[in-house]
Amino acid sequence: MKVYETITGGVTAAQGFKAAGVPAGIKTPGRRDVALLAADSPAAVAAVYTTNQVAAAPVKLDRVRTAAGQAQAVLINSGCANACTGEQGIRDAETSARAVAAELGIDEQLVLVCSTGVIGALLPMDRLLDGAKRAAAALSRDGGDDAAHAIMTTDTVDKQYAVKLLIDGIDVRIGGMCKGSGMIEPNMATMLGFITTDASIGSKALDMALREAVGVSFNKIVVDGDRSTNDTVMLFASGAAGNTELNPDHPQWREFVDALTQVCVELAKKMVMDGEGASKFVTVRVRGARSERDAQLAARAIAKSPLVKTSWFGLDPNWGRVIAAAGYSGAEVDDRRAQIFYGDLCAYDQGKVADAAQLAAMQNVMRERAFDVTVDLHLGTGEDMLYTCDLSHDYVTINAEYTT
Amino acid sequence: MKVYETITGGVTAAQGFKAAGVPAGIKTPGRRDVALLAADSPAAVAAVYTTNQVAAAPVKLDRVRTAAGQAQAVLINSGCANACTGEQGIRDAETSARAVAAELGIDEQLVLVCSTGVIGALLPMDRLLDGAKRAAAALSRDGGDDAAHAIMTTDTVDKQYAVKLLIDGIDVRIGGMCKGSGMIEPNMATMLGFITTDASIGSKALDMALREAVGVSFNKIVVDGDRSTNDTVMLFASGAAGNTELNPDHPQWREFVDALTQVCVELAKKMVMDGEGASKFVTVRVRGARSERDAQLAARAIAKSPLVKTSWFGLDPNWGRVIAAAGYSGAEVDDRRAQIFYGDLCAYDQGKVADAAQLAAMQNVMRERAFDVTVDLHLGTGEDMLYTCDLSHDYVTINAEYTT
Numbered sequence: 001m002k003v004y005e006t007i008t009g010g011v012t013a014a015q016g017f018k019a020a021g022v023p024a025g026i027k028t029p030g031r032r033d034v035a036l037l038a039a040d041s042p043a044a045v046a047a048v049y050t051t052n053q054v055a056a057a058p059v060k061l062d063r064v065r066t067a068a069g070q071a072q073a074v075l076i077n078s079g080c081a082n083a084c085t086g087e088q089g090i091r092d093a094e095t096s097a098r099a100v101a102a103e104l105g106i107d108e109q110l111v112l113v114c115s116t117g118v119i120g121a122l123l124p125m126d127r128l129l130d131g132a133k134r135a136a137a138a139l140s141r142d143g144g145d146d147a148a149h150a151i152m153t154t155d156t157v158d159k160q161y162a163v164k165l166l167i168d169g170i171d172v173r174i175g176g177m178c179k180g181s182g183m184i185e186p187n188m189a190t191m192l193g194f195i196t197t198d199a200s201i202g203s204k205a206l207d208m209a210l211r212e213a214v215g216v217s218f219n220k221i222v223v224d225g226d227r228s229t230n231d232t233v234m235l236f237a238s239g240a241a242g243n244t245e246l247n248p249d250h251p252q253w254r255e256f257v258d259a260l261t262q263v264c265v266e267l268a269k270k271m272v273m274d275g276e277g278a279s280k281f282v283t284v285r286v287r288g289a290r291s292e293r294d295a296q297l298a299a300r301a302i303a304k305s306p307l308v309k310t311s312w313f314g315l316d317p318n319w320g321r322v323i324a325a326a327g328y329s330g331a332e333v334d335d336r337r338a339q340i341f342y343g344d345l346c347a348y349d350q351g352k353v354a355d356a357a358q359l360a361a362m363q364n365v366m367r368e369r370a371f372d373v374t375v376d377l378h379l380g381t382g383e384d385m386l387y388t389c390d391l392s393h394d395y396v397t398i399n400a401e402y403t404t
Numbered sequence: 405m406k407v408y409e410t411i412t413g414g415v416t417a418a419q420g421f422k423a424a425g426v427p428a429g430i431k432t433p434g435r436r437d438v439a440l441l442a443a444d445s446p447a448a449v450a451a452v453y454t455t456n457q458v459a460a461a462p463v464k465l466d467r468v469r470t471a472a473g474q475a476q477a478v479l480i481n482s483g484c485a486n487a488c489t490g491e492q493g494i495r496d497a498e499t500s501a502r503a504v505a506a507e508l509g510i511d512e513q514l515v516l517v518c519s520t521g522v523i524g525a526l527l528p529m530d531r532l533l534d535g536a537k538r539a540a541a542a543l544s545r546d547g548g549d550d551a552a553h554a555i556m557t558t559d560t561v562d563k564q565y566a567v568k569l570l571i572d573g574i575d576v577r578i579g580g581m582c583k584g585s586g587m588i589e590p591n592m593a594t595m596l597g598f599i600t601t602d603a604s605i606g607s608k609a610l611d612m613a614l615r616e617a618v619g620v621s622f623n624k625i626v627v628d629g630d631r632s633t634n635d636t637v638m639l640f641a642s643g644a645a646g647n648t649e650l651n652p653d654h655p656q657w658r659e660f661v662d663a664l665t666q667v668c669v670e671l672a673k674k675m676v677m678d679g680e681g682a683s684k685f686v687t688v689r690v691r692g693a694r695s696e697r698d699a700q701l702a703a704r705a706i707a708k709s710p711l712v713k714t715s716w717f718g719l720d721p722n723w724g725r726v727i728a729a730a731g732y733s734g735a736e737v738d739d740r741r742a743q744i745f746y747g748d749l750c751a752y753d754q755g756k757v758a759d760a761a762q763l764a765a766m767q768n769v770m771r772e773r774a775f776d777v778t779v780d781l782h783l784g785t786g787e788d789m790l791y792t793c794d795l796s797h798d799y800v801t802i803n804a805e806y807t808t
Contacts, residue, residue, distance in 0.1 A: 054731030054739045084727060084739045086755030119724025120757045229728050306710065306795070307803055314804030320523025323488060324633050327458030335458045335488045351490030353524045391710070393800050399711055400718030 004259045010160025012144035013175030014198040016040050016238025019143035021150030024131025026124055027079030027117070032150035034131030036100065037194055038073040038139055042110055043236040045071040046207035048214050050231035057082045057089035058113045059230060061097070065112055066234070069203030072110040074234060075100050075132055076192065078153050078179070082115040082123050083229040092123045099129050103136035114192050114232050116153055116179060148177040151192055155179050159270040165259045167243040167252050172199045174260055178233075178267045193218060193233035193267060199256060200239035201246040208248065209257045210235045217264035221272050222303040222388040235260075272387045277394030280312050281370040281387070286326070289382030294331035298375060299384040301329030309391035317354075317362035319347035326375055337378040343371050350378070408663045414564025416548035417579030418602040420444045420642025423547035425554030428535025430528055431483030431521070436554035438535030440504065441598055442477040442543055446514055447640040449475040450611035452618050454635035461486045461493035462517045463634060465501070469516055470638070473607030476514040478638060479504050479536055480596065482557050482583070486519040486527050487633040496527045503533050507540035518596050518636050520557055520583060552581040555596055559583050563674040569663045571647040571656050576603045578664050582637075582671045594632030597622060597671060603660060604643040605650040612652070613661045614639045621668035625676050626707040626792040639664075676791045681798030684716045685774040685791070690730070693786030698735035702779060703788040705733030713795035721758075721766035723751035730779055741782040747775050754782075 012019050019037045027033040047066040049059050065071065075096055082089045093113050101108035115123065148158040162175025180191030214233055246256050273281050284303045289295035302308055305325040311318035319340040327333045340348040343365035347354045354362070365371050416423050423441045431437040451470040453463050469475065479500055486493050497517050505512035519527065552562040566579025584595030618637055650660050677685050688707045693699035706712055709729040715722035723744040731737045744752040747769035751758045758766070769775050
């Protein structure tokens with residue numbers, strides 16, 4: 001696939017968007033924890049939400065509002081998830097959106113809200129509304145960086161990425177920011193992602209493009225296999241670039257979707273790279289499965305197995321744990337046919353096992369920050385790929401100490 | 405349920421059985437690593453095996469032999485799983501059984517073999533056969549303890565348990581040993597269990613009794629959610645007690661099954677207590693689920709969630725992670741109806757959250773070595789229960805350093 005040119009700026013790289021991030025005392029005093037992203041005029045919007053049955057209040061509110069296909073602003077806070085907060089949580093989400101609408105002088109139905117942080121606590125509304133007011137006043141074309149910092153929770157680095165491409169001979173930009181480092185697995189998990197583009201595109205086409213891009217990016221990452229109550233990816237299109245409206249019949253539709261996919265994949269990879277306590281970035285590839293579904297089951301079982309993940313942390317090419325995980329995944333596996341690779345080196349070849357010298361070479365592959373583990377089941381043509389990380393002491397430390 | 409009287413002795417508590425455990429240099433030099441369990445004459449046998457599609461060579465051999473309903477001896481080694489070892493692995497398993505048969509002067513079809521340890525290595529046959537020979541010579545009525553030590557891998561303690569009960573006014577004994585502390589989850593996982601009884605009972609009834617007991621014991625424990633290639637539970641009945649043959653029509657059938665269940669539950673609990681790096685023994689209870697299947701899904705998701713398990717390690721009553729896990733389990737969950745308890749203390753009550761003082765009281769509950777976490781979904785009558793443990797630094801250390 002073609003690689004599109006990266007540009008600076010994240011969520012404000014595209015024309016027609018401003019952002020801000022301010023400290024409001026919701027998280028650690030002094031740290032930015034309220035972000036505001038706003039379009040200069042109502043934008044087309046598409047969104048994908050958590051599949052968790054326990055959805056947070058902001059998710060419940062946004063699901064309704066984004067269904068209309070238009071939005072102009074989204075208020076985001078870290079430090080409090082506003083999840084499991086009952087009717088009061090819904091009222092707080094509505095009140096927050098109304099306050100932003102008043103500040104910006106726009107219809108409150110065009111304002112979305114996102115929260116991330118501790119489950120079960122009510123939003124500290126005084127601090128949040130004060131933060132929202134200051135964020136509205138601080139909105140700027142250069143505010144993407146502050147916003148990207150304000151949405152972080154256990155993230156150790158901000159996550160931004162943007163590209164540009166030519167549509168109808170005109171520069172079109174797609175950029176975004178995201179947060180998330182724990183509770184991550186395919187099908188969305190404590191992650192928030194915000195992407196903007198200045199392409200002209202209707203909300204239906206935008207939704208198609210987003211779903212395709214999310215399917216091969218945010219839904220292909222695993223940190224710990226937990227899925228959160230708040231996961232959200234939103235995509236806004238301002239139309240400021242002035243291209244002919246994009247839809248699947250546009251000759252450059254595929255290029256737009258590919259560029260959007262590149263943005264989503266790079267943002268997703270940044271989350272895995274910053275996975276809680278992660279020291280290794282591992283791409284798990286399964287091929288030769290009886291079916292695509294089998295490949296997905298096997299890849300997911302491998303990427304989620306604590307025994308496999310700790311072996312990566314320990315630089316141990318323990319292919320036995322890999323094949324055992326494939327074996328219990330529900331996928332058809334025949335150990336007399338399977339092959340397992342670390343990088344390009346074959347650890348297990350249809351019953352034949354690598355010797356000590358070969359295993360030592362594989363340990364060298366594992367010393368890299370990023371490496372591939374590939375399973376070829378030799379049973380068919382099904383394949384899948386996931387991005388994941390190892391399970392380290394730091395994961396335990398971070399998650400034993402977070403909250404309360 | 406009635407609690408049956410415990411007696412000393414594990415796998416040799418029942419009459420008609422001898423055992424031995426010897427060091428053979430397969431694991432760490434000097435540590436016992438070959439065990440032999442033998443009945444004085446052919447015994448009725450029933451067995452349950454791993455559901456992993458990648459089954460080890462001994463599992464493949466034993467599946468065929470135990471189907472006949474009779475066996476007289478089982479050779480067990482630790483240090484090498486004889487899994488993913490192709491045709492040579494099968495031949496090695498057969499050769500081992502034949503050697504034991506020759507030593508004991510019995511039909512080789514009556515000899516079973518079990519292996520546990522590293523996947524992918526061939527059995528060191530010279531050492532194993534030498535060990536088998538010495539184990540056969542060492543067989544004794546008091547050998548259960550040596551055998552229980554010989555089957556250990558990352559286990560830190562041996563695991564034995566035995567009870568007696570009266571059947572037809574005659575003392576009947578049921579005792580066993582098991583090993584396993586990692587790769588454990590419902591549906592069997594790197595665990596080996598060997599149970600003997602001197603009850604008179606046919607192999608069909610024995611199979612019924614074993615499946616019922618395993619369903620509420622070995623299949624209700626979760627350490628890390630990995631399932632192994634070698635899991636096996638075997639139950640042998642010598643008939644030496646001399647009771648009227650047990651079957652479901654026998655007036656004391658229920659008592660026999662309950663006593664067997666007690667043995668299996670206590671052995672299963674010992675595995676969780678000795679879970680790799682475990683500092684907490686947690687009983688996860690889900691009730692009020694829409695269906696029993698929903699309860700199972702929710703309990704399993706909670707017991708497997710790394711975020712939940714690290715919160716237990718951190719003494720953090722983080723009920724938000726518990727409800728989030730239930731929410732993505734596939735079970736129907738409505739956070740406005742659910743309740744979550746630590747011990748008897750309610751952390752989350754249908755939208756209402758415990759205050760700081762109450763959460764502090766829950767931390768005291770969590771300071772105990774063992775505690776319950778209960779979720780009441782208030783949607784129906786489905787319930788399930790699992791035994792599990794926390795996820796600690798020691799889990800990571802043990803599994804990052806094992807092998808290679």
